[in-house]
Amino acid sequence: MTSKQRLPILRREDGRFVPAADDFAHEVRITLASEVGHVVGLLATPQDLEALAVGHALSEGWWDGQGALLCVEVHKDGDGYTAMLQGAGTWGPIRESRLIHPSCGGCGDDMASPQPGNRLMAEDHLEPALLTTFLLDMKSKQPMFQATGGVHAAALVSNVDQWVLMEDIGRHSAVDKAIGGWLLREPTARPAALLLSGRCGWDLMAKAVRVGIKQVACVGAMSGAAAQLARNHGILVMGFATASNPQFVGPWPTKDAKS
Numbered sequence: 001m002t003s004k005q006r007l008p009i010l011r012r013e014d015g016r017f018v019p020a021a022d023d024f025a026h027e028v029r030i031t032l033a034s035e036v037g038h039v040v041g042l043l044a045t046p047q048d049l050e051a052l053a054v055g056h057a058l059s060e061g062w063w064d065g066q067g068a069l070l071c072v073e074v075h076k077d078g079d080g081y082t083a084m085l086q087g088a089g090t091w092g093p094i095r096e097s098r099l100i101h102p103s104c105g106g107c108g109d110d111m112a113s114p115q116p117g118n119r120l121m122a123e124d125h126l127e128p129a130l131l132t133t134f135l136l137d138m139k140s141k142q143p144m145f146q147a148t149g150g151v152h153a154a155a156l157v158s159n160v161d162q163w164v165l166m167e168d169i170g171r172h173s174a175v176d177k178a179i180g181g182w183l184l185r186e187p188t189a190r191p192a193a194l195l196l197s198g199r200c201g202w203d204l205m206a207k208a209v210r211v212g213i214k215q216v217a218c219v220g221a222m223s224g225a226a227a228q229l230a231r232n233h234g235i236l237v238m239g240f241a242t243a244s245n246p247q248f249v250g251p252w253p254t255k256d257a258k259s
Contacts, residue, residue, distance in 0.1 A: 001046040001081070002026055003144050003167070025150040025169045029080035036091045038062045044173040045144070045151065046081055048166055048181060049074045052173060053083035055180030058119060059207035061092045065119030069183060111225065114206040116233055120182065121212030122190035124159045128238055128246065131217040135195055135242050141165045142197070152198055154178040156191035156213075164191075171198060175207055193217060200237070205229045217241040222249065 005026050010017040028046050032053050033039040040060075044052065050072040057063040057070060067089040074083045126134075134157055144151045144167040154174040155165035164185055166177035175194070182191055194213045196204065199220035206229065208216055216230070217238040227249045230237045239247040 001049065003045050003047040004148050023147045025144065025148045027169045029078075031077060031080065031082040032056055032085070033082065034062055034085045034088070034091060037094050038085075038091070042170070042173060044170050045168045047144075047168075048177045049081055049083050051166065051177045051180035051184055052168075053085055053180065054183055055176035055178065056173075057085055057088075058117070058183070059176055059179055059210050061115055061117075061210055063088045063092060064090060064117060065183075065211070066090070069187060111202060113229070113232065114209045116212070117210045118212040120156075120179070120191055121214060122158070122192050124190075124192045125215050125236060126157070126159060126192050128241070128248075131193060131195070131215075131238055132241055132246075134193075135197075135217060135219055138165065138195060138197060142167055145197075152196075154197070155195040156182045157193055157195060158186075158189060159192045162186060162189060162191070171196070171201075172203055172207070175204055179207070179211055196220075199223070200226050200239070202226050202229060205235070205237075208235060209233050222247075 003026055004023045006021050007024050009020050009022050011020040026045055027043055030042045030044045053072045054070050058065050070085050071087045072083050072085055074081055138153055142153045151167045151169050152171045152174045153165060153167045156178050157163055164178055164181040166174050166181050168174040168177055193215040194208055196218035200218040200222040202223055202225035205226040215236045219242055222237055222239045230250050236250040
């Protein structure tokens with residue numbers, strides 16, 4: 001499994017095109033499935049697939065996160081891969097099979113309020129200045145982006161500087177990988193915040209609700225639906241978090257008023 005592929009391109013030199021090569025983010029079909037019949041097809045980067053499967057199961061309500069960690073078997077499947085999940089004490093409801101594109105984490109979903117979870121819920125919150133520092137540090141921890149310029153990143157961080165950062169061509173898959181990676185690497189710890197390298201839409205905020213994350217910071221904007229969902233579930237959100245005048249939504253710890 002490779003995260004990038006080197007392909008032929010053309011460069012413009014002295015007014016003419018010349019042959020060259022460059023690195024591109026790898027994108028293939030990934031099928032995630034459970035032993036009881038959940039199934040979803042993703043277009044994603046074929047890296048950290050165990051983390052992707054575990055994170056997706058928790059963030060999409062397949063599994064409530066209780067009991068032993070899920071077992072994942074990954075195998076090649078034509079031009080892509082299949083990851084089979086097993087071992088949940090209780091499985092969540094099964095929805096119809098669907099294909100999720102890199103730009104659309106909620107393709108085919110209605111926008112009903114997601115069922116809140118608590119598997120990654122923490123009591124601690126991080127101050128805005130620290131969130132900005134963490135987001136500015138993210139680029140140095142993104143080797144795939146440095147090589148290709150074509151992927152998103154998501155990170156879970158704690159108040160004692162624990163980091164789990166993942167990259168993927170899809171925003172939602174990067175978040176799933178960060179969630180799954182945290183569970184695999186830090187199974188007894190709780191992250192304080194979710195960091196996003198781009199914008200935050202409803203689909204990503206719904207994942208935060210389902211896993212119990214109570215603080216989100218993003219480099220870009222949040223959508224109106226994401227902001228409303230955050231308010232409804234008491235999530236602290238910092239948009240344009242690396243800019244000079246960020247926007248805040250939710251009951252920020254140092255503020256008396258709820259935005």
